[in-house]
Amino acid sequence: MTIKQSSSHLDGVFHALSDPTRRAILSRLARGEASVAELSAPFDLSQPTISKHLKVLEQAGLIEGGREAQRRPRRLAPNAMKDAHSFIEPFRKQWERRFANLDAHLARMKKDT
Amino acid sequence: MPPHSQTAGSAGMEIDYGTHTIRFVRSFDAPARMVFDAWTQPEQMRCWWDAAGEPLSVCEIDLRPGGRYTFVSPSHPHMPFTGTYLQIAPPDLLVFEAMNSTGRVRFESVGSRTRMTVEIVCGSAEQLEQFLQIGVARGTAQTLDNLVAFIGRKAA
Numbered sequence: 001m002t003i004k005q006s007s008s009h010l011d012g013v014f015h016a017l018s019d020p021t022r023r024a025i026l027s028r029l030a031r032g033e034a035s036v037a038e039l040s041a042p043f044d045l046s047q048p049t050i051s052k053h054l055k056v057l058e059q060a061g062l063i064e065g066g067r068e069a070q071r072r073p074r075r076l077a078p079n080a081m082k083d084a085h086s087f088i089e090p091f092r093k094q095w096e097r098r099f100a101n102l103d104a105h106l107a108r109m110k111k112d113t
Numbered sequence: 114m115p116p117h118s119q120t121a122g123s124a125g126m127e128i129d130y131g132t133h134t135i136r137f138v139r140s141f142d143a144p145a146r147m148v149f150d151a152w153t154q155p156e157q158m159r160c161w162w163d164a165a166g167e168p169l170s171v172c173e174i175d176l177r178p179g180g181r182y183t184f185v186s187p188s189h190p191h192m193p194f195t196g197t198y199l200q201i202a203p204p205d206l207l208v209f210e211a212m213n214s215t216g217r218v219r220f221e222s223v224g225s226r227t228r229m230t231v232e233i234v235c236g237s238a239e240q241l242e243q244f245l246q247i248g249v250a251r252g253t254a255q256t257l258d259n260l261v262a263f264i265g266r267k268a269a
Contacts, residue, residue, distance in 0.1 A: 011239075011242065014130075014238045014239070014241065014242040015238060015239075017130040017238065018130060018133075018237070018238030020131060023130060023131070088126075088128065088245055091126075091135075091245050092125065092126040093164075094164040095126065095137055095164075095231075096125060097164040097165070097166070098161065098162060098163075098164050099137070099139050101160070101161035101162075101163075101164075101166055102141070102148075102151060102161045103139075103141060103142075104161070105151060105157065105160050105161040106141055106142070106143040106147060106148065106151060107142070107143075109143070109147060109151070109157070110142075110143060110147070
């Protein structure tokens, strides 16, 4: 895996997550699969609009179509957020270390005063 | 109704995709003024900012609104962390600009301890990603020889 490939995939993930409707769709799908009709009902949006959002989520690899051909229910992709998390993890670790340093520094300062 | 703004992240770090904000919350066994000083006095900042624990080779702080800061880790001499202070309100608040994002550090007294909230507020989803990417690059540069070159290409 090169950094470049990983980065262009994550562009899609971050773009997908930047929209409130798409985040709400993900929240809904986290509770179980749903068809386009079921997804559009609570949002007061047309089915074509919902379909557009679903396409963005699908292209980002966050959701996938279910097996049932008639309803075409969508569900969360099994590894949806895994890549984003492995991407974020080193960043988090860096700050964790920084705060651990600060904690130790403050303990030293307290001892000295 | 689903939540308007979804947060994600592992323990200790939260990413709010709605407001493009990365948030850390920590508690320290020290008064707020002491934690504030550790963020704003160069001789103190020098001791803890580098994630690897090396004292900073450059640590310049011009602590006034519009004043600049420069931090350089000995392991990343070509990647200075620079920016501008926006708001300085000891011992409660420190706001600064960094890489087109806003850093906001709040210090709240809780008994004899201090609850510190660090927020990195980005202007857009793209900026949030870029910020994480640069952070990742910094965090992993020690193990990847070619990363400095990679950053150079990204910046060009």
